[in-house]
Structures are given as C-alpha cells and as structure tokens.
Amino acid sequence: MEILRTVNLTKNYKDGNGIKTVLHDINISINRGEFIGILGPSGSGKSTLLNLIGGLDKPSKGEVYMENERTDNLNQSKLAIYRRRRIGIVYQFYNLMSNLTVEQNILLPLLMDDKEPDIELYGKIMDIIDLKERLNSFPEELSGGEQQRVAIARALINKPSIVLLDEPTGNLDRENRNKIFELLKYSNVAFNQTMLIVSHDEEIVNKTDRMIQIEDGSIIRDVSLR
Amino acid sequence: MKLYDIYTKNSLNRENKRLKTLQITIFLAVIAFSLFILLFGTIVRNSQERSEKRAGDFHTTILVDLDSEKVDILESNVNIKKLGYLRKNGIEKGFNNKFSFNICLGDKNYINTMNVVLSEGELPSKEKEILIPKMTAKDLNLKIGDYLNTTDKNSTRHDYKITGLIDDNTRSWEKEIPIYVYTASNTLKNNGDGVMIWYKNIRDTYKETPKLYKILGLDYEKALNKGDVGYNFPYLSSHFVNSDDISVGMSSERYPKIFMIGLILIGGFFVIIIKNIFSVWEKSHIREYGLFLSVGAKKIDIVKLTIKRLIKIAIKPILLGITAGMVLDFFIIKILNKYYVLSQMNMSFENIEDLKFIISPLLILLILVISILILLIASLSPVFKLSNLNPVDSMKLYRSDNKTSRKAYKLRGNNFVGDLSKINVKKDKKKTLISILAISISLLLLGVVLALSSGLDLELKYNTPDELSYYNYKISYLNPQGIPKNLISELTNNFEEEYISYRKHEFYIELSNDYEEILDQNYLRELYPKYVENSKYEELGIDLIGIESNKFEEIIEKFDLKLEDFSKGNECIVVNTIPIDSTEPYSKLKYTNAIDENIKELRLNVNASSFEEKSQGFDLAVLGYSRDPNILKVLQSRNSLIAIMPMNNFISTLNKLDTAADVFNEETLYLKLSEDTRLEEIKNKTKEYLNIRDLEFFNRENLYAFESNSNKLLYSLIFIVTGFIAIVGISSSYSATNSMRESRKQEFVLLQIIGIDKKTLKKLITREVNYNMIFIVIISIVFLLISSYIGSTAYDSFKIFDILLNMKIYIWLLYLLLIYIIFRRNYLKSLKDIELTINSRIM
Numbered sequence A: 001m002e003i004l005r006t007v008n009l010t011k012n013y014k015d016g017n018g019i020k021t022v023l024h025d026i027n028i029s030i031n032r033g034e035f036i037g038i039l040g041p042s043g044s045g046k047s048t049l050l051n052l053i054g055g056l057d058k059p060s061k062g063e064v065y066m067e068n069e070r071t072d073n074l075n076q077s078k079l080a081i082y083r084r085r086r087i088g089i090v091y092q093f094y095n096l097m098s099n100l101t102v103e104q105n106i107l108l109p110l111l112m113d114d115k116e117p118d119i120e121l122y123g124k125i126m127d128i129i130d131l132k133e134r135l136n137s138f139p140e141e142l143s144g145g146e147q148q149r150v151a152i153a154r155a156l157i158n159k160p161s162i163v164l165l166d167e168p169t170g171n172l173d174r175e176n177r178n179k180i181f182e183l184l185k186y187s188n189v190a191f192n193q194t195m196l197i198v199s200h201d202e203e204i205v206n207k208t209d210r211m212i213q214i215e216d217g218s219i220i221r222d223v224s225l226r
Numbered sequence B: 001m002k003l004y005d006i007y008t009k010n011s012l013n014r015e016n017k018r019l020k021t022l023q024i025t026i027f028l029a030v031i032a033f034s035l036f037i038l039l040f041g042t043i044v045r046n047s048q049e050r051s052e053k054r055a056g057d058f059h060t061t062i063l064v065d066l067d068s069e070k071v072d073i074l075e076s077n078v079n080i081k082k083l084g085y086l087r088k089n090g091i092e093k094g095f096n097n098k099f100s101f102n103i104c105l106g107d108k109n110y111i112n113t114m115n116v117v118l119s120e121g122e123l124p125s126k127e128k129e130i131l132i133p134k135m136t137a138k139d140l141n142l143k144i145g146d147y148l149n150t151t152d153k154n155s156t157r158h159d160y161k162i163t164g165l166i167d168d169n170t171r172s173w174e175k176e177i178p179i180y181v182y183t184a185s186n187t188l189k190n191n192g193d194g195v196m197i198w199y200k201n202i203r204d205t206y207k208e209t210p211k212l213y214k215i216l217g218l219d220y221e222k223a224l225n226k227g228d229v230g231y232n233f234p235y236l237s238s239h240f241v242n243s244d245d246i247s248v249g250m251s252s253e254r255y256p257k258i259f260m261i262g263l264i265l266i267g268g269f270f271v272i273i274i275k276n277i278f279s280v281w282e283k284s285h286i287r288e289y290g291l292f293l294s295v296g297a298k299k300i301d302i303v304k305l306t307i308k309r310l311i312k313i314a315i316k317p318i319l320l321g322i323t324a325g326m327v328l329d330f331f332i333i334k335i336l337n338k339y340y341v342l343s344q345m346n347m348s349f350e351n352i353e354d355l356k357f358i359i360s361p362l363l364i365l366l367i368l369v370i371s372i373l374i375l376l377i378a379s380l381s382p383v384f385k386l387s388n389l390n391p392v393d394s395m396k397l398y399r400s401d402n403k404t405s406r407k408a409y410k411l412r413g414n415n416f417v418g419d420l421s422k423i424n425v426k427k428d429k430k431k432t433l434i435s436i437l438a439i440s441i442s443l444l445l446l447g448v449v450l451a452l453s454s455g456l457d458l459e460l461k462y463n464t465p466d467e468l469s470y471y472n473y474k475i476s477y478l479n480p481q482g483i484p485k486n487l488i489s490e491l492t493n494n495f496e497e498e499y500i501s502y503r504k505h506e507f508y509i510e511l512s513n514d515y516e517e518i519l520d521q522n523y524l525r526e527l528y529p530k531y532v533e534n535s536k537y538e539e540l541g542i543d544l545i546g547i548e549s550n551k552f553e554e555i556i557e558k559f560d561l562k563l564e565d566f567s568k569g570n571e572c573i574v575v576n577t578i579p580i581d582s583t584e585p586y587s588k589l590k591y592t593n594a595i596d597e598n599i600k601e602l603r604l605n606v607n608a609s610s611f612e613e614k615s616q617g618f619d620l621a622v623l624g625y626s627r628d629p630n631i632l633k634v635l636q637s638r639n640s641l642i643a644i645m646p647m648n649n650f651i652s653t654l655n656k657l658d659t660a661a662d663v664f665n666e667e668t669l670y671l672k673l674s675e676d677t678r679l680e681e682i683k684n685k686t687k688e689y690l691n692i693r694d695l696e697f698f699n700r701e702n703l704y705a706f707e708s709n710s711n712k713l714l715y716s717l718i719f720i721v722t723g724f725i726a727i728v729g730i731s732s733s734y735s736a737t738n739s740m741r742e743s744r745k746q747e748f749v750l751l752q753i754i755g756i757d758k759k760t761l762k763k764l765i766t767r768e769v770n771y772n773m774i775f776i777v778i779i780s781i782v783f784l785l786i787s788s789y790i791g792s793t794a795y796d797s798f799k800i801f802d803i804l805l806n807m808k809i810y811i812w813l814l815y816l817l818l819i820y821i822i823f824r825r826n827y828l829k830s831l832k833d834i835e836l837t838i839n840s841r842i843m
C-alpha cells in the first residue's frame, strides 16, 4: 500500500549565476513498511529531498502526498503536527536539546502531545539502545554514538509512519552502526514503519529493501534489493 | 600570522550585526566616561581658577620677623620652589582725605599674586609703585599714573604712584583700605615680617610648614590656635590638598571619593555589559578556536588573536566616543551656563562667572587610559577562559555553561511549555543572570537618579525657606550704620506700606541658667534631648533680633508694652516656639513652646559651651512671650528661639561684646510693596541715601527666578543623566536578548523539526521572556528601595517612603515597559530567524 508519493518534485536555489535546480521532477512512490536506502554523491540533492518530504522545506514545484493527503501546501502549524505525529527525523549531528536529559529528549515528541509512551516499544527501544544507566545524563556527557542512539530512539518513540534519516551513522563505528541498524530494523518490522535512510555506507544500503540512487538532482536508479 | 589577520578580517566583516552592538556599547561607555571626566574636570578646574582668582596661587604664608639667618634657612630649603617677602607696614592716613590705608609691602613674587585681581593697569615693578582698589580710586577720583599721597604715624609724607587697580570687596565704611606697595626683595629680607611660600610639591604644604615653624623658632600650635597660620585654604583645597588636623569648611576631601565612586560605578556598569557581549561573542567562536588548536595553533596565538580583534573593534568607538563626549560636554556646559548665569542674576556684588569649557590633553589621555582599562578588564575573563581552551571540549557539540549543574528538572506533558521554559531559565541561570545584571544596574542607576530628583523636589517644595513669601522686596545693607528712617519712609510711602527692618545675631542660652527650671516642664523630657542631638550643642540657641523702632513699637502694642519699657537696654520679647521635631522639613514643622513663661531672665552667651574660647555672657530681661513663630513674617532658623528688642538696644548690646565686632554689620529691610513697583525705582531711591557699594537688592520675582533657574539647572542635569542611563540600559537589554536568542536558535529549530508548532513555540518564548522579566521586576523593586534609601540619606529631612512616594514612578514603569517590549519583540524575532526553510540546513 502506498504511503508516500512525490509528483514532479523540483527544488531551485538562487545563487550567484542565476537559478540552480537541485532536484528535477522527482517522482517516487513508497509503500508502507519499505526500508529504503538513498545513495548518491555529495551535493546530488539527497538532503534536499528528505527536507521536502519532511515538510521542513517547500518545493519550488511539484507535490508531496502522504497517505494520499497533500502535505507540501499545509500551513505551518499543520506541518508541525504532521512532523510531530507522522514523521521521525534524524540528522547526522545535533539532534538533542542540551538542557534536557536523555530520557526527556527521547520522550520529547510524546510530551509535546501530552501522551504516554507505549510501554512495550519503550522497553524494546531501551534494550537496544543500551542506555538505561544514562537516562538522567545530559547530551554533553554522551559519546557521538550514544547521542545518535538517543536521537533515533526519539524518532521512533511515537511510532511515526515514516522515519527520515540523513546519514545517521556517518560518524559512527561498526558496532554502533549495527546497533542502530538493528533498532531501525526492529521498528520497521514490528510497526510496519517506513524507513528512508540516506547513507554513503554500502553495508547499510545493502541491508535495505530498496535502493534509490540520485545524481545531479535526478533519480538514476531505483531497484529492489529483496 | 597572516592567517589570523585574514580570519579576523573575515569574521569582522561577516558578523557585522553583533559587532555593532559591541561597538555601540563601547561607544556609549566612552561617552559616559568622557562626559563624567570632562564635566568633573571642568568643575574642578573652574573651582581651582576661581580660588586662584580670589586667593592667589601661593601655598602658605608665615609671619616671622626676617633676618639674614632666617632667609638663609628658607632659601636653602629643598622643598621650597619660590618665596615672596612682605611687610605689613601699618596704617597711613590719606593726605587731605578721610581714608586710612593699610600698607602692605611686597616683593616681586608677592606682588605677582595680585595679578588675578588686577582689573586695570599693571603690577607695580619699582619702589613706591602701588596697587589700590578700584572702588577707592573711584572714591578719590584717582586714575592710573596718578599719585596717592599719605602720611604715616611719624607724619612723614609718602607719594605713591598708582600703576594698577584691583578688584576688592571693601565696603564704603571700611576705613582701612588695603594698598600694595612694590618693594625690593633685598630690603624685605632684612626688615620683612612675613614670607609667602610656594612648595615644589603642593602636597607637602601641611607636612613641611610645621617643620619650617620649628626651624624658624616659632610655635606652630600657638599660631594655629590664634589663626595666624596663613594657609591658602581655598587654593589648597581646590587642588585636593587637605589637612588631617585642620578642618576647613570648603574641604575638598569628598571630591576624589566622589570621582572614584563615579568612575567605579560607570566602569563596573560597562565592564559587566561589555564583558557580557564580548564573552557571548567569543563563545560563538570557540569551535573555530578549537579547530585552530587542532590544526596546530598555539593557545597564545588564540589569545593574541582575540585581543587583536578586540582592539580592531574598539578603536573606532573609542575615538568616536571621545569626540562625541567632548561635543556633548560642550553643549551640556552651554546649557548649564545658561541657567547658571541666570541663577546668579541677582547676586549684585558677586562676579558672575561662567563655567568654562575645558579640555586638556591630560583629560583626554585619562579617558583613553580608562577606556582601554575597562576594555581590558571586561575582556580579561573571556580571554582567560580562552587561554584554558581545550581543543576536545571546544569541539564538542553540546555545551553547558555550568558544569556543576547536573540537576534534572521535571518535564511534564500536561505542562510542556511551562516546564520547558522553566528548565531553560534554570539551566541557563548564569547566562540569564549576566544578561539581566546589566539591565538591573541601569535600573539601579535610574532609581538613584529618580530618588535624588524626588528628594530635590521634596526639598524645594517643603524644605526651602521662602524668605519673600510675605514681603516682596529685600534690601541688604552691609554697614554698621542703620538704614535711615527717611529712606524707609520714602520707600514705604510714609510707612503706609508694610515693612520690617532688622539685624540679627546668634546666641546660646548659657548652661548657667537652670535648665531644669527654665524649660517648660511638659516638653522637657522628650524635646530637649532630641533638640540637643539635632543642633549638636548642649544649649538652646537663640537669635537676638534688633528691630527698627517704629516697627518694633507696632509689634509690642499687642503685648501692652511701650518703647519706654525697653529703656534699660536688655529687655526683650521671646518668641517661645520651637519645632517639636526640627528634622522635619520647614513647611511641615509643628511648634511647641520651650521656655517656662514664668522665667523673667535668661543668660546668653555668644559661644556655645563646647567652644574653647570663653566669652562673657549677659542677661536678657524677658518682658513677654509670643507663641507666633511667624511674628516677623520672615522665616527664621528652625533650630533657634527668637528674642526681639529695639534696634538701638541691639546695637549697644553687641557693641559691648568684643567678640561680635563686625558680624552684625548687616541690616535687612523687607518691604511689601505694590506689585507694579520696579526694582530700579527702589534702587535709585536707596542710592540717594546710601552708598551702592554696601547694598544688595532682591525681589520675589528674581528670587523665584533664581530658584527656578537653579532647579532647571539641576533638572536638566538629572534629565541628561536619566536619558543616558536609559539609552545604555535599553541598548544593553537589546544586546542581552540578542545573545540569549542566539544561544537558543539551534534549539528552537530542533524543536520545530521534532514537530512543535509556531504557536506553542511562541508561547514558550514568551514564557521565557516573562520569567526573565519577573526576575528583573523583583530586582528592580529591591533597587527602588535601595535608591529611596540613598535619596533619604542625601535629603535627610525626608524619610524613605516620602522619597519613594514622590518619585516619578511612571518614568520607572515606562522604562520597565520599554525593556519588556524590547525583550519580547527581540526575542520573538527569533521566530523569524528560525524559519525552517532557511534553517533546515544548519543540522
């Protein structure tokens, strides 16, 4: 069942020598529960695409549909709720609030809605990220890998339909990468969540269900790996 | 090194906006310093010039009969720069005129000190050449170049050539006119009786002079007690040379203290603000510094880099600030002078003197040095922190300002906004505090200014004796002779219009009176100790007032008394009222009676018992008591009782007392004339009878003008200070919010990515602003109380709450409101800053 669709998604930037098109007429359709890796050289437009899907940025042209509902023209507050309830986002750096503890950071999207976490999911996430002793620590006391695990836990905690990850493992070692992948995979399977992960890491991409390759703002390859 | 220069240049270009706040603050700081120092310098310089003009620039004179041995001692003293010799040559009679001249011989150095009072001509430079007072020359119809002829006590005739005229305040009846005669040093070295001394270092004056007395074989203590030690107090004091032992009314001891406190206050204020901006600014570069360190820069390079950059940033605002400070100073002095001159309008015999605009290289150097010092102090701790920079720490993504605060606070879903804003405020307490501190100090300064102006206001409204509230004209006659009846008659339209004319002298009710007996028993217990405490004397003061007889007769009619009843000469009527609390302001005084009205005799003395010199007392026969403190319709001193007697009795009483030789030489005539009478008219009539040199005229209009102009002067000063503080405070609150905003930006973006909506975010921001504001308001209320306390110590007739209630609180509230608006607006601006479409790439 299709969960996300983009129609002729295009993004232009003005720069010194006029208008530069970063994304050209991107059309993708993604089904619920798919685990998708996005690959491409630096500057090809991967982050831009994620930002457009996540409602963080507006397309210059084209549309984004989430469960057949158009999202690119939603107003600010609807977009905020859209992000809060249906999307989880993880970047390579700086995903945490420095004044909040690890636990508060993880629960943040739920707290915004004054909701209680799903005990089972919370327990499972805690098991996998392996930070039980650090729940009351602050971000500055964690290592890079630990910080990233917290960020991913936060992205998963409210069971979003889609999780967008922009090089979440870029600066981590193999062990940490595996832990994170395990967590993503668990969530993907257990809640039939859709994962969209940008990574340069072949090993990670090879474990996904489908690989989309972007170059110069266009999709040049879209293959199923299963 | 080139790399760092390029880095500095680029960062300065790219961070223009934040830089501007820093620069504007430095600019304001330098203006504040310049103004403070320049105005202070102007006032000090002007007072120095004025004292030099009045008293000359010498340091001390010693009265000593000179001989060659003593001259040797003096001339070989290494501490002395210059000596002037003089001789008081006694009185010489004017040849065919009624004047007597007090002849003073002086050598070149001595005569040179007269330069400041020279109004026409030249200083004498040959034997027998003299200076005489301008007024005397006019009286005697003499010009420069004419000869003044005198005879001395041996009937020898002297012909002096007048080379110059000096300003001198001798009154018409003063018969001994001072005359200065040039005499060669060598003559005076043999027969002089005094020496004028300039030390190399003016600060040695009070240290070296007693030593000189000893070497010259003189008794310093004795001379001191007799008042013979000729220190030039006004000049010394205006140069901040004060003696520990000799207390002088015009002591300048407080000045350096005020100056230092002022500097420290302004300095501290700006150190905090600049440090705050600077450290926030440097903090935003810490990762870059870490990067520098990690690619091989030395820590000292980083420190050098920051200091160099600070200098680059500061040089323009410092120079501009000094210039602006000078320009402002110029205009402020202009404004001050406008009112200052007006406020002196009626001071007929004082020379009206402008404050002069003074700028000296020394002052500018001082401003520069202090500005740089402030910058150095302000940048010290950020730079120190940089020098301890650890590349690993500095590259960390998450930083917390206080490493000790590991405390976790509750974050509940049902109070998400409230809790999160509380956490932020608590966690960033230090940062918040520093930002708020600058604003708070400006609130304190503003509070003090408001409290002082409130005190001034109260003082003017309730505690300013209004001399001319009943009568509308006042003539002061500075002459031992009485004002002629004919003149009074002519001025008052043959006594038709109301007037009073009196002379006054202060006495004490001797302790030899039985105080238990004479004081009204009812009030004795509570009143007397309080009174003694306030007046600092053990005995009650009493002002003896001699009233012109016509008027006196009129007053005593009510007592069924006649002028003949006062024929023995010591009879009086006592106005038996004394304030219950004399610390109350004038217009709020409540009176009671002090003396038991059965008492018929009081013994008075010129001096209080605490005076060392004993003087003869005399008895006053009390013929009646009045309970009307306003019996003369002219406000009297609140600390003394009043006794009135006829003028003739008063003059003869005082003549019997040798100590009161010339203190009663002033008679005041108050007139209540129709409003359309012109002051000129009165002056002209008076001049027909009296010598204009002995007269000073006042009318209500001018007195009020004088008061209102001095008020305007003070208020314009207060206004300027308030305005400046407000500007600085507002600009600092602006920069404070800027820096707080800056530090929150990334978090706000993150919150939005996670899905917070704008409305909630706005609520969160507003909440944080409100928390800060509550904090500021609490501090400001405390400061308001402190200010009122300061105000009540400056104007001690008023209590803290008087001051507080009379304060222009609306200015205060307006200022708080303005700060709040700036806070809110500026903080909410971050909503625009964190527009996701712009910021989605900061991650």
Ligand SMILES: Nc1ncnc2c1ncn2[C@@H]1O[C@H](COP(=O)(O)OP(=O)(O)OP(=O)(O)O)[C@@H](O)[C@H]1O
Residues within 6 Å of the ligand: A013, A014, A015, A022, A040, A041, A042, A043, A044, A045, A046, A047, A048, A049, B841
């Ligand atoms: N605000 C902007 N203004 C101008 N050009 C921009 C802007 N943001 C992105 N670009 C350009 O858009 C292109 C795509 O950027 P994007 O971040 O999507 O690349 P990316 O594929 O994520 O690269 P990387 O793997 O290095 O993260 C780049 O060439 C970048 O220079």
Ligand SMILES: [Mg+2]
Residues within 6 Å of the ligand: A046, A047, A048, A166
């Ligand atoms: Mg990218």
